[in-house]
Amino acid sequence: MLERIHAPEDLRAVSPRDLNTLAAEIRQTLIDTVAERGGHLASNLGVVELTLALHRVFDTRVDKVLFDVGHQVYTHKLLTGRKAGFAALRSEGGVSGFPKRAESCHDAFETGHASTAISAALGFARARDALHEEHAVVALVGDGALTGGLCYEALNDAGSRQTQLIVLLNDNKMSIAQNVGALSRYLTRLRGSRRWISAKRTVKRGLSGIPIVGRPLARLIERIKRMVKLLLVPGEFFEALGFAYLGPIDGHDVATLERTLVDALNLRCPVVVHAVTQKGRGYARAERQPETFHGVAPFFLERGGPHGATDRALSADVAGSTLQRLAEKDARIAAITAAMPQGTGLSAFAEKYPDRFFDVGIAEEHAMTLAAGMAAGGLRPVFAVYSSFLQRSIDQLLHDVCLQRLPVLVLSGHAGFVAGDGATHQGVYDLSMLRAMPGLTILSPCDAAELREMIAYALTMDTPCVIRYPKTLPERLPGEFTPGLWRTVAAGDTVALIGAGHTVETALSVRALLGLGAVYSASSIVPLDNRALDAMKSYPLIAVLEESQRNGGLSEAVLSYFEGNRPVLRFAVPGIVPDKQSLPGLAEACGLDAETIANGIREALS
Numbered sequence: 001m002l003e004r005i006h007a008p009e010d011l012r013a014v015s016p017r018d019l020n021t022l023a024a025e026i027r028q029t030l031i032d033t034v035a036e037r038g039g040h041l042a043s044n045l046g047v048v049e050l051t052l053a054l055h056r057v058f059d060t061r062v063d064k065v066l067f068d069v070g071h072q073v074y075t076h077k078l079l080t081g082r083k084a085g086f087a088a089l090r091s092e093g094g095v096s097g098f099p100k101r102a103e104s105c106h107d108a109f110e111t112g113h114a115s116t117a118i119s120a121a122l123g124f125a126r127a128r129d130a131l132h133e134e135h136a137v138v139a140l141v142g143d144g145a146l147t148g149g150l151c152y153e154a155l156n157d158a159g160s161r162q163t164q165l166i167v168l169l170n171d172n173k174m175s176i177a178q179n180v181g182a183l184s185r186y187l188t189r190l191r192g193s194r195r196w197i198s199a200k201r202t203v204k205r206g207l208s209g210i211p212i213v214g215r216p217l218a219r220l221i222e223r224i225k226r227m228v229k230l231l232l233v234p235g236e237f238f239e240a241l242g243f244a245y246l247g248p249i250d251g252h253d254v255a256t257l258e259r260t261l262v263d264a265l266n267l268r269c270p271v272v273v274h275a276v277t278q279k280g281r282g283y284a285r286a287e288r289q290p291e292t293f294h295g296v297a298p299f300f301l302e303r304g305g306p307h308g309a310t311d312r313a314l315s316a317d318v319a320g321s322t323l324q325r326l327a328e329k330d331a332r333i334a335a336i337t338a339a340m341p342q343g344t345g346l347s348a349f350a351e352k353y354p355d356r357f358f359d360v361g362i363a364e365e366h367a368m369t370l371a372a373g374m375a376a377g378g379l380r381p382v383f384a385v386y387s388s389f390l391q392r393s394i395d396q397l398l399h400d401v402c403l404q405r406l407p408v409l410v411l412s413g414h415a416g417f418v419a420g421d422g423a424t425h426q427g428v429y430d431l432s433m434l435r436a437m438p439g440l441t442i443l444s445p446c447d448a449a450e451l452r453e454m455i456a457y458a459l460t461m462d463t464p465c466v467i468r469y470p471k472t473l474p475e476r477l478p479g480e481f482t483p484g485l486w487r488t489v490a491a492g493d494t495v496a497l498i499g500a501g502h503t504v505e506t507a508l509s510v511r512a513l514l515g516l517g518a519v520y521s522a523s524s525i526v527p528l529d530n531r532a533l534d535a536m537k538s539y540p541l542i543a544v545l546e547e548s549q550r551n552g553g554l555s556e557a558v559l560s561y562f563e564g565n566r567p568v569l570r571f572a573v574p575g576i577v578p579d580k581q582s583l584p585g586l587a588e589a590c591g592l593d594a595e596t597i598a599n600g601i602r603e604a605l606s
Helices: 007-012 016-037 043-048 048-057 074-078 118-129 148-159 182-191 196-207 212-231 236-239 254-267 284-288 315-327 347-352 366-375 387-402 432-435 448-457 503-514 532-540 554-562 584-591 594-605
Strands: 064-068 135-143 165-171 245-251 270-276 312-314 333-337 357-359 380-386 410-413 442-443 463-470 472-474 487-490 493-498 518-521 524-525 540-547 567-575
Touching: 007 048, 007 584, 016 043, 016 048, 016 064, 016 254, 043 048, 048 074, 048 135, 048 165, 048 254, 064 118, 064 472, 064 493, 118 135, 118 148, 118 165, 118 387, 148 493, 165 254, 182 524, 212 270, 236 245, 236 254, 236 312, 254 270, 312 315, 315 333, 315 347, 315 380, 315 410, 315 448, 347 357, 366 380, 366 503, 380 432, 387 410, 387 432, 410 448, 432 463, 442 448, 487 594, 503 518, 503 540, 532 554, 540 554, 540 594, 554 567, 567 594
Parallel strands: 064 135, 135 165, 165 270, 245 270, 333 357, 333 380, 380 410, 410 463, 442 463, 493 518, 493 540, 540 567
Antiparallel strands: 312 472, 442 524, 487 518
16 A cells, blocks of 8 residues: 555545555554664654644645654655655665655755754744745654753743644653543543534633623633543643643544544644654564664664674763763762663663663753752763764853863763764764863763773863764774873874874774874864874874864864964865765765875875
């Protein structure tokens, strides 16, 4: 059946009795593709019916449907003419793993980070009203997005005016599953009925017109209604913000979803539709371990294990095990994550030290200020976060940590190029921001052994520190870590090749192509190693390689140090990261592959 769906209008021709068959085919396609290509599996398996219902009710060429978090978009892509590219999901020539405006007219807004869709949807709605247009605006929110404070800022604003906006809440935690029953379905249908709403208004007006007893009686009925709703309907919070509330409903029942979305559209006001779903539905391993199968590398379907073996260390595991070891000797060490204990390597720490582990949800700003308060209170907090998500807490890092010189350690993983997740998840933007922070030490390990030593050293400092590292690292490269100094990874002449993190390995490849050159690891980005830089003045040429922005990055710092007195070649990211999915593709597109760098150095030397 999926082969017959070339556009959303084809979906509307599918009979209701065939929708379950179509949903099963979609799930199998998702499982097979993610097993081959990697990606976000459990969350997408949970929103198949939600996405089917959205496309049967709304026309996404005109209506604006925003997905939050954007990784829930796989079924949407299959239904909007992108099946051919879906087989190469998150690979060169295939579809992106997130909404992408340049990819399809059906992708209204790019949502790579969580909790943004309600704000953006409200913006779409207000633009629609200002331009006297009529289309619907829907934000599909869930998979943890409502743990982010930005959602509540948007909900508070949206409820202040009666702008037509639908928030479809994908509740996949099953916290209110007991409410999804016959009575709940009846009450939801009743609350969305125009006749019911009209009858309520008529009764209220009628009672208010009765002399003496009318108004008190109307107030009594309103109080009784609220008491009943508190017992039977979990939507009081949203209604207090000015939203109508419909739900909870079964998020895997397409017919119920369709009816409720039509009712929400007809209310012509801000509405929350609360749907309960099962994360990982349709793949038993993902149902049992939704966090493990949230974002996965290619894996074997039969046993759920990853493809192949590697001699590289997963940096998050190195960081997590190091913290756990150090915490055995120092009771002040506490770990913080923003809804990513597994991705940041903290799951084992959380199990061993539950009283010293804090998962704050998708709330990076709160996590940073929480760490500041903990540090001021005498603890040694460690905030583990991806580089691209660290950007969300830059203001708190400045005001609450750096200006007070508090000993907060930030472990910034996935620094540099990131394969498969598109522009929003690249770890190339934060360094330029971090270098502007007063009193902040920035370290960058080139191997797993150095990462372990850096964490131990940083936890002895009495000032803030960020350690940036890529997703994987080799276990050990030549040279030793010395705080504040750069490592000489390979000796040589003619050109000094300076790398940081992953680009140290690139520098070694460049050296092999050239047959000359010394390789340095900029272990300390802030402060710079002045002794190493002074020693480089004897080289005819200096080249800096970094998977960071050219403006404000390491190469700019080196260039500034020499004040134009030494020739410095800068190989860095020139601006927005090109639309490439693989690490080699990203490096080549930014001129950071070994061959391009070697050719640039040869030309400069000649």
